[in-house]
Amino acid sequence: MTDPLAPPEAVAPRARKSRLGWGCLIVVLILFLVMVCLGFAVYWIYSEAYDLTEVEPWTLPAVEAPPSEARSLERRAEAFRDSPPPATLDVTQAELNALIVRDPELEKSVRARIGPGKVFFDVSYPLSRLPAPISSVLGGRWFNGTVECELRLEDGRLVIDPISAVTAKDQEKVEDWRLQPLRESGLLDKVGGDRLDQMAGSATSVDVREGKIVLKK
Numbered sequence: 001m002t003d004p005l006a007p008p009e010a011v012a013p014r015a016r017k018s019r020l021g022w023g024c025l026i027v028v029l030i031l032f033l034v035m036v037c038l039g040f041a042v043y044w045i046y047s048e049a050y051d052l053t054e055v056e057p058w059t060l061p062a063v064e065a066p067p068s069e070a071r072s073l074e075r076r077a078e079a080f081r082d083s084p085p086p087a088t089l090d091v092t093q094a095e096l097n098a099l100i101v102r103d104p105e106l107e108k109s110v111r112a113r114i115g116p117g118k119v120f121f122d123v124s125y126p127l128s129r130l131p132a133p134i135s136s137v138l139g140g141r142w143f144n145g146t147v148e149c150e151l152r153l154e155d156g157r158l159v160i161d162p163i164s165a166v167t168a169k170d171q172e173k174v175e176d177w178r179l180q181p182l183r184e185s186g187l188l189d190k191v192g193g194d195r196l197d198q199m200a201g202s203a204t205s206v207d208v209r210e211g212k213i214v215l216k217k
Contacts, residue, residue, distance in 0.1 A: 052167055052178065053144075058122070061122075072095070073098070077089060081198070087216070087217050088216050090215075109123060109125055112191070117208050119148070119160075122168070127141050144167065144168040145166055146168065151206050151208065153200060156197070158206065162179045162182055203216060
C-alpha cells in the first residue's frame with residue numbers, strides 16, 4: 001500500500017520504471033513479430049522459386065555465325081535507315097545471335113530462336129544478379145528456361161517483353177508474376193541494345209514471320 005504521507009517525488013521513480021518496463025516489452029514484441037514476418041518471407045520466396053531454379057547454369061548452344069554475319073546486318077540496317085519508305089529489313093535468327101554474342105554478359109546468358117510468328121530466348125541467368133531479397137535467398141541458384149517474348153516499337157526503340165516462360169529442367173510453366181524479376185533485370189533489354197534500337201529507329205512496324213524479325217517503314 002502506498003503511504004499517503006509519502007512525498008509525491010518518492011512515487012514518481014516507480015511509475016517511470018513501470019512505464020519503461022512496458023515500453024521495452026512492446027519493443028521486444030515488435031522485433032519478434034518483424035523477425036517472424038521476415039522468416040516467413042524468406043521461406044515463401046525459397047519455396048516458391050526453388051522448383052523453378054537449378055544449382056548449375058544451362059549450357060547454351062555455341063553460336064556458329066561468324067562476325068561477318070553481324071557486320072552484314074549492320075550494313076543492311078544502315079541502308080534501311082537511309083532509304084525512303086517503303087523499305088524492309090529482315091533479321092534472321094543467326095544474325096540476331098551474332099549480335100547477342102558480341103555482348104560478354106549476353107553471350108553466357110541468352111540465345112535467340114525465331115519460330116513461326118514468335119521469338120523465344122533460351123536464358124540461363126544467375127539469381128545473384130536480381131535485387132534483394134531474391135538474391136540473398138537464392139543467390140547460388142540459376143533460372144534456366146525458355147522465354148517467349150513479344151516485340152513492339154515504342155518511342156523509336158525495339159521493346160522485348162517476356163509474356164510466358166517454361167523451365168529447361170521439366171518444362172514447367174512459369175506464372176506471369178514470377179517473370180517480373182526477369183523483366184526488371186534488364187537482361188532482355190540488352191538483347192535489343194543500341195544496335196537493334198538504331199535499326200528500328202526509323203521503322204513504323206515490327207513483325208515476326210518465316211523465321212525472321214521483319215522491320216518496315
